[in-house]
Amino acid sequence: MLVPHESSAGCTVPSGTMLLVNTWAIYRGILRWEDPMKFKPERLFDLEGKKEGSFVMMPFGYGRRGCPGENMVLRVVGLVLASLIQCFEWERLDWEMDRGLRCPRLNRS
Numbered sequence: 001m002l003v004p005h006e007s008s009a010g011c012t013v014p015s016g017t018m019l020l021v022n023t024w025a026i027y028r029g030i031l032r033w034e035d036p037m038k039f040k041p042e043r044l045f046d047l048e049g050k051k052e053g054s055f056v057m058m059p060f061g062y063g064r065r066g067c068p069g070e071n072m073v074l075r076v077v078g079l080v081l082a083s084l085i086q087c088f089e090w091e092r093l094d095w096e097m098d099r100g101l102r103c104p105r106l107n108r109s
């Protein structure tokens with residue numbers, strides 16, 4: 001969910017209505033994608049720069065109350081990621097999110 005908002009003037013909803021944007025559902029695109037629970041970031045590539053792509057993924061919210069830190073974060077996040085990759089040893093775990101988030105390492109005695 002995004003931060004709750006309240007409509008200051010009546011439009012399709014009366015003024016004073018609390019508005020909650022369900023980004024969980026938007027991100028999984030239940031109605032849009034064939035297999036919404038699979039992690040497939042490549043399906044967003046075609047939408048890059050297109051207007052219809054704006055509302056498919058909006059981690060910073062949107063419009064007047066959208067996150068003012070967005071531009072800064074998008075510049076910094078590459079540096080953070082690069083630092084993490086450089087400073088730690090990474091390995092792939094043999095588990096899949098589709099199988100109920102069970103990590104084999106956690107099951108070891």
Ligand code: HEM
Pocket residue numbers: 002003004059060061062064065066067068069070072073
């Ligand atoms: C990965 C980093 C960040 C994410 C994912 C993020 C995400 C968000 C989201 C989803 C909102 C609510 C937007 C809405 O309800 O429409 C928000 C609001 C806000 N964010 Fe961020 N943010 C991040 C970093 C930052 C940073 C670095 C700053 C400041 C330097 C910042 C300052 C703010 C402020 C002030 C608001 C309130 C805007 C308003 O209500 O008018 N955020 N952010």
